Amino acid sequence: NAGVTQTPKFQVLKTGQSMTLQCAQDMNHEYMSWYRQDPGMGLRLIHYSVGAGITDQGEVPNGYNVSRSTTEDFPLRLLSAAPSQTSVYFCASREDSANYGYTFGSGTRLTVV
Amino acid sequence: DQQVKQNSPSLSVQEGRISILNCDYTNSMFDYFLWYKKYPAEGPTFLISISSIKDKNEDGRFTVFLNKSAKHLSLHIVPSQPGDSAVYFCAGDSNYQLIWGAGTKLIIKP
Numbered sequence: 001n002a003g004v005t006q007t008p009k010f011q012v013l014k015t016g017q018s019m020t021l022q023c024a025q026d027m028n029h030e031y032m033s034w035y036r037q038d039p040g041m042g043l044r045l046i047h048y049s050v051g052a053g054i055t056d057q058g059e060v061p062n063g064y065n066v067s068r069s070t071t072e073d074f075p076l077r078l079l080s081a082a083p084s085q086t087s088v089y090f091c092a093s094r095e096d097s098a099n100y101g102y103t104f105g106s107g108t109r110l111t112v113v
Numbered sequence: 114d115q116q117v118k119q120n121s122p123s124l125s126v127q128e129g130r131i132s133i134l135n136c137d138y139t140n141s142m143f144d145y146f147l148w149y150k151k152y153p154a155e156g157p158t159f160l161i162s163i164s165s166i167k168d169k170n171e172d173g174r175f176t177v178f179l180n181k182s183a184k185h186l187s188l189h190i191v192p193s194q195p196g197d198s199a200v201y202f203c204a205g206d207s208n209y210q211l212i213w214g215a216g217t218k219l220i221i222k223p
Contacts, residue, residue: 041215042119043204043211043213044213045211045212090156092156100159101159101160102159102211104156104157105156106155107156
């Protein structure tokens with residue numbers, strides 16, 4: 001049981017490039033989300049999904065797109081990378097009930113130069 | 114507008130003693146509050162949660178207390194162990210969205 005798998009673990013992009021951060025979970029969780037963590041701050045929600053075909057914006061959605069074509073996968077796309085998007089990105093999934101908490105991937109460290 | 118605040122950036126506790134981590138919130142719409150533990154270069158790990166209608170939840174060495182009138186919650190770890198050294202985050206859950214505090218770095222001294 002792998003849990004939540006994120007790829008790649010590290011990435012360096014040039015300003016203006018696009019890329020997709022991959023996230024897959026094998027726990028059959030309906031709820032998935034993407035967060036970013038910047039130094040000295042808590043995680044901030046970018047986008048989330050309550051099931052296949054359903055996505056919604058979180059606190060900091062600008063510059064990012066998501067789609068949820070299957071229960072297992074929830075990729076995050078950076079449309080045109082900017083230095084302000086340098087951060088650590090975490091994908092998470094959750095069972096139906098909030099009291100079980102989210103299971104997080106190990107993160108993708110992204111640097112935009 | 115910080116909806117969830119952890120005012121202590123760090124806390125140092127002797128091994129075997131009680132660790133108390135605090136969190137304040139402003140949003141009364143949170144359904145649940147959760148505590149996560151995070152080691153460097155890893156994703157956060159879920160520790161314990163509490164429903165907004167409860168005032169206490171216990172799981173082994175971890176107990177979370179919720180004071181709704183003060184909009185304050187705390188995580189107690191008894192006894193503290195060296196492996197507890199990590200950054201601890203509290204978060205409020207409202208409609209599938211987690212709002213996080215900035216974290217408290219807990220250091221357990223031998």
